Amino acid sequence: FVNQRLRWMKKSGGITNQKYRLFSLVLVLSQLSVFYFFIEPSLEFLFLFCFKTVLELAGMMRINKVFKYKGLFPFYFVMLILYPLSIIFLLLMSVFTTVSWKGRRL
Numbered sequence: 001f002v003n004q005r006l007r008w009m010k011k012s013g014g015i016t017n018q019k020y021r022l023f024s025l026v027l028v029l030s031q032l033s034v035f036y037f038f039i040e041p042s043l044e045f046l047f048l049f050c051f052k053t054v055l056e057l058a059g060m061m062r063i064n065k066v067f068k069y070k071g072l073f074p075f076y077f078v079m080l081i082l083y084p085l086s087i088i089f090l091l092l093m094s095v096f097t098t099v100s101w102k103g104r105r106l
Contacts, residue, residue, distance in 0.1 A: 002090065007101045009094035028091070031084040053080065 015021060033048040060076055063069070098105055 002093075003099060003101060005090050006094050006097075006099045009090060010099055013094075028087070031087045034081065034084050056080075 012024060015024075030048055030052040033045050033052055037045040037049050057076060060072075064072055
């Protein structure tokens, strides 16, 4: 899982399309909004955090309905904190380390 995510992050560094780069930046900032809000409470960060939370919750509920998952709702609130931490950790790893994927160095 970790190597696959690192591979995707390394490959995304070569993207030149400005729309995709902007979208990636918005995604990273939305993940960081959880921490920004606790460091610097402001309406902007509160809005970003709420927007992110509602979108992720709607997506999770839709996936749960399609795959008929039951009882996963409480895990959403745990992942609300763990997922941004993992994204930050993997982002830093992708910048400062080399990754091997199927015998190839990225």
